[in-house]
Amino acid sequence: MQYIAEKIIVWHKSSGRHDLPWQKTQDPYRIWISEIMLQQTQVSSVIPYFKKFIKEFPTVDKLASADEDLVMRHWSGLGYYRRAKFILQTAKIIVDSYQSKFPINVDELINLPGIGKSTAGAICAFAFGGIEPIMDANVKRVFCRFYGIREWSGKAKTQKYLWNLAHENLPSKDIKIYTQALMDLGATICKGRQPDCLNCPLQRKCESFKLNLCQVIPAKKPKKTIPTKQVNVLIVEVNDQILLKKRREASVWEGLWSLPEIQEFSYIEKWLQDLWGATPFNLVKQGQHLAIFSHYKLQINFNYIVLTERINKNTPRDFLWVNRAELSNAGIPTPVKRLLRDI
Ligand code: SF4
Structure with a gap:
């Protein structure tokens, strides 16, 4: 057996993690959900979300037939919401095209929305015992350090080299232990700051x-200055309820409920008029809230208005009134939740 595999398999028996909720199963569905949640998110943050998600959607069939809003609500707070949209799409494909059974090889898995080569490798290894490599952030760090690779691992040439190393180091048996051991070694020993x-x-x-x-x-990663985007939103309140709008357009928040946007705040009266006719309101507060994402900053300019009369007309399509007390349970992006909490 290769040096790395031999050493870390032995190490894992005494020092690896053995009690993560997704380790107690070979169900590809649960393994897939955990792997998607673990992309960009730490294990400790994922555990409660994973448990809640599996309780609500215990099978791929249950997930495939779920309402998108409900799925988003269970994802709310984990960030990177495209992942939630992808899992819903993939669940439907698995039910419709694979009779609810997961494909067992990497080539088929990577054709499913949101499943990359590393996630496919992890599903194959953990669920089916397939001898396939993975290359998540922890594993990249271990290989880069072990082999003394000084280039940034995001470069195409370096990535190719790392995948070759990952293939070369695969053991012929104990693939599940090896794969988990690599992840655990990166997360608990070969850590980013203090290995x-x-x-x-x-x-x-x-x-x-x-x-x-x-x-x-x-x-x-070579530094790039990240741009700041701006958006104007309205916080519209009446009777302790806040008006939300469904995000339909393709964006990081697609499918979530958010605050209605407005081109310019001088249009508020007209904007309300278009929704419900003449609607008197008081402007309570104006301000800004900064949200920082991996590729850009978002400056959210807001006007907080309170309607002075109850609205007796229908709520237009894609709008929703939500009680303040229930905002934390709605599928709302975290920066918007924070803004609403802070005003
Ligand atoms: S923890 Fe230290 S010795 Fe182990 S792989 Fe990382 S850098 Fe090398």
């Missing part, structure tokens, strides 16, 4: 340890 090299099973042959490069490797 615990003295307790690492790979220390003897690790290039970064030998050459004291742990603080330099993995190389950081």
